[in-house]
Amino acid sequence: MNISVTLPDGSIREYDKPVSALAVAEDISPRLADASVCAELDGKLIDLNHIIDHDATLVLHTFKSEAGKETYWHSTAHLMAQAVKQLFPDVLVTIGPAIEQGFYYDFDRDASFTDEELLQIEKRMHELCAQALPYTRTELSKAEAIKLFSDMGESYKLELLDAIPDADIISSYRQGDFVDLCRGPHVHNTTKIKAIKLLKTSGAYWRGDEKNKMLKRIYGISFPTNKELNEYMLFLEEAAKRDHRKLGKDLDLFSMNDEVGPGLVLWHPNGAMIRHLIESYWKEEHLRKGYKLVYTPHVGRSNLWETSGHLGFYNESMYSPMEVEGQDYYIKPMNCPFHIHIYNANHHSYRELPIRLAELGTVYRFERSGVLHGLMRVRGFTQDDAHIICTPEQLDNEVEKLIVFSLDMLKHFGFKDFMIYLSTQPEGSVGEKEDWDKATNSLAASLTKLGLEYSVDEGGGAFYGPKIDIKIKDAIGRAWQCTTIQFDFNLPKRFNMQYIGADNTAHQPFMIHRAVLGSVERFFATLLEYHGGNLPIWLAPTQVMLIPITDGQLDYANELMERMQQSGLRCEIDPRSEKMGYKIREAELKKIPFMCIVGKNEAANGQVTLRQHTKGDLGTMDLDTAIATINSHA
RNA sequence: GCCGAUGUAGCUCAAUGGUAGAGCAAUUGAUUUGUAAUCAAUAGGUUGGGGGUUCAACUCCCUUCAUCGGCUCCA
Numbered sequence: 001m002n003i004s005v006t007l008p009d010g011s012i013r014e015y016d017k018p019v020s021a022l023a024v025a026e027d028i029s030p031r032l033a034d035a036s037v038c039a040e041l042d043g044k045l046i047d048l049n050h051i052i053d054h055d056a057t058l059v060l061h062t063f064k065s066e067a068g069k070e071t072y073w074h075s076t077a078h079l080m081a082q083a084v085k086q087l088f089p090d091v092l093v094t095i096g097p098a099i100e101q102g103f104y105y106d107f108d109r110d111a112s113f114t115d116e117e118l119l120q121i122e123k124r125m126h127e128l129c130a131q132a133l134p135y136t137r138t139e140l141s142k143a144e145a146i147k148l149f150s151d152m153g154e155s156y157k158l159e160l161l162d163a164i165p166d167a168d169i170i171s172s173y174r175q176g177d178f179v180d181l182c183r184g185p186h187v188h189n190t191t192k193i194k195a196i197k198l199l200k201t202s203g204a205y206w207r208g209d210e211k212n213k214m215l216k217r218i219y220g221i222s223f224p225t226n227k228e229l230n231e232y233m234l235f236l237e238e239a240a241k242r243d244h245r246k247l248g249k250d251l252d253l254f255s256m257n258d259e260v261g262p263g264l265v266l267w268h269p270n271g272a273m274i275r276h277l278i279e280s281y282w283k284e285e286h287l288r289k290g291y292k293l294v295y296t297p298h299v300g301r302s303n304l305w306e307t308s309g310h311l312g313f314y315n316e317s318m319y320s321p322m323e324v325e326g327q328d329y330y331i332k333p334m335n336c337p338f339h340i341h342i343y344n345a346n347h348h349s350y351r352e353l354p355i356r357l358a359e360l361g362t363v364y365r366f367e368r369s370g371v372l373h374g375l376m377r378v379r380g381f382t383q384d385d386a387h388i389i390c391t392p393e394q395l396d397n398e399v400e401k402l403i404v405f406s407l408d409m410l411k412h413f414g415f416k417d418f419m420i421y422l423s424t425q426p427e428g429s430v431g432e433k434e435d436w437d438k439a440t441n442s443l444a445a446s447l448t449k450l451g452l453e454y455s456v457d458e459g460g461g462a463f464y465g466p467k468i469d470i471k472i473k474d475a476i477g478r479a480w481q482c483t484t485i486q487f488d489f490n491l492p493k494r495f496n497m498q499y500i501g502a503d504n505t506a507h508q509p510f511m512i513h514r515a516v517l518g519s520v521e522r523f524f525a526t527l528l529e530y531h532g533g534n535l536p537i538w539l540a541p542t543q544v545m546l547i548p549i550t551d552g553q554l555d556y557a558n559e560l561m562e563r564m565q566q567s568g569l570r571c572e573i574d575p576r577s578e579k580m581g582y583k584i585r586e587a588e589l590k591k592i593p594f595m596c597i598v599g600k601n602e603a604a605n606g607q608v609t610l611r612q613h614t615k616g617d618l619g620t621m622d623l624d625t626a627i628a629t630i631n632s633h634a
Numbered sequence: 635g636c637c638g639a640u641g642u643a644g645c646u647c648a649a650u651g652g653u654a655g656a657g658c659a660a661u662u663g664a665u666u667u668g669u670a671a672u673c674a675a676u677a678g679g680u681u682g683g684g685g686g687u688u689c690a691a692c693u694c695c696c697u698u699c700a701u702c703g704g705c706u707c708c709a
Contacts, residue, residue: 258699
């Protein structure tokens with residue numbers, strides 16, 4: 001018998017009898033064998049001790065690969081469950097997957113896990129690692145699996161088994177006294193798991209459904225070396241420094257206030273300036289791209305929301321009505337109905353389309369108290385909203401332009417990495433299947449044509465249409481939705497939107513609802529975190545701080561400020577009788593991009609000494625050179 | 635909303651159930667300074683709100699509000 005194993009580099013290794021993946025790894029190098037956590041046999045993930053008994057391609061995964069990390073963390077989750085079961089035998093295990101950064105395991109237990117208990121569990125995990133317990137895979141029939149887990153009293157596992165077809169072969173993994181229902185693969189021994197940190201606890205609904213029981217979740221992470229764990233902990237610390245809530249306070253950008261109410265933002269002058277700059281840019285770009293700016297009211301009569309259907313399908317997110325002269329008015333959770341009425345105020349010919357109505361529209365939505373999160377999730381926010389009304393023929397072109405426009409705008413703010421999602425028709429949606437397909441295909445085709453990678457969220461569209469979402473990550477890797485491009489098959493019909501076609505009859509237009517930044521609040525927060533507070537100079541509320549060394553240079557500094565302001569720079573003076581070092585330190589902490597230091601020498605020669613934030617002294621030069629230098633960074 | 639943690643001066647944080655404190659910031663004064671903190675004085679508080687236990691509560695209990703980390707939901 002001869003078995004040949006093809007490796008990713010194309011090399012082939014021959015064996016005269018079946019071998020384990022681990023043996024192949026050892027054959028290549030002991031170091032690779034040591035670093036490997038799982039393998040991929042003919043594209044299927046396997047355990048390292050899986051026996052290869054046929055000609056096959058083999059990829060060995062170390063912790064460096066995605067699959068390696070996932071296996072490593074998943075195995076750590078099992079290890080944690082084992083420790084928890086040993087320490088707290090009454091706890092029932094449920095599920096425990098690997099996640100993007102680490103793993104979690106959900107347990108059914110009345111009390112929450114305390115910080116002390118977490119340390120206790122962590123300690124037990126290390127002890128179990130030291131015992132060098134092998135992870136062993138066992139395949140069994142569904143009936144056997146049911147017997148196994150019902151003997152253990154693990155009712156949640158039985159519920160999971162329930163969903164598996166009777167004829168399927170089920171795998172379980174055992175290490176020491178712990179058995180878990182699991183597809184695998186796993187590391188082959190607990191010694192593989194070295195550095196462990198249990199990070200936090202939380203509640204989590206069984207199967208993610210809030211009608212179900214709330215379980216107790218423990219999050220953790222693990223690494224092959226302590227060094228990597230320490231680096232990760234450092235990364236979390238660094239990320240905390242970039243948190244927009246901290247930066248918002250430090251740089252005096254915005255605040256929330258108990259008395260004003262949760263989820264309602266107060267924009268301080270510095271934050272308001274940044275917002276103003278974002279919005280001005282946004283307006284100019286939209287005008288350049290053929291959008292028309294509109295303004296609409298903050299409230300609308302109940303009839304409007306009945307026609308739009310919001311009172312039916314969006315009621316939970318809307319605030320209670322206010323009564324005016326016997327009529328109910330609602331504060332708007334969306335801008336669409338108003339934009340539609342602007343469209344409907346006139347008759348439209350197909351020759352006018354597409355019509356693009358844009359507004360920085362402030363909306364108010366009721367968000368449950370537990371979900372509020374800095375500026376990322378608030379109750380009053382401004383959408384950079386627009387509605388594109390077009391003919392079916394114009395659809396593809398509009399979508400494509402829209403995606404390009406969105407990405408260009410995000411890039412202009414410095415963003416580079418995006419996650420793009422295409423969400424398709426969900427259950428119980430409105431509109432014709434034919435239209436859905438056309439719209440979904442149009443979205444997909446545009447993404448493909450532009451060479452963009454995207455994930456499909458099957459059935460994740462709104463009930464009224466498919467959509468494309470673009471997400472950006474925050475400081476600790478949480479993804480936040482910014483751009484959303486949504487079709488709407490619902491409102492054009494409800495509001496009876498029409499245009500007169502070339503055939504001189506009325507047609508219903510297509511409508512795209514879109515926001516590029518998403519909401520100004522969330523975008524602002526993401527922007528702040530992305531740049532760690534060091535905004536690009538065109539967005540810095542103060543671009544230059546003039547620092548006179550003594551009172552003697554105050555007049556000169558004032559003159560400089562005036563000239564800089566004339567040239568369009570946002571410039572301020574620090575006139576206090578503090579030492580220069582103190583003023584510099586403060587300007588640095590405020591993350592002001594440039595400082596102009598002027599002392600006796602500069603005043604005498606009509607010069608300035610320029611200093612760049614985080615970079616330091618750039619030397620002495622005349623004002624025009626300084627202004628040019630500053631502008632070259634814009 | 636649910637599970638848990640937290641809430642003390644503008645900010646960052648101290649204080650066994652026994653007189654609420656520090657640093658920075660602020661104000662006033664002195665200092666006139668050369669690339670990340672000059673010195674001194676002053677002022678600043680119903681310890682998130684309400685209730686309770688106690689001779690005595692920042693500290694213990696109840697309740698409520700907010701924030702933080704998750705879950706569910708979402709721009």
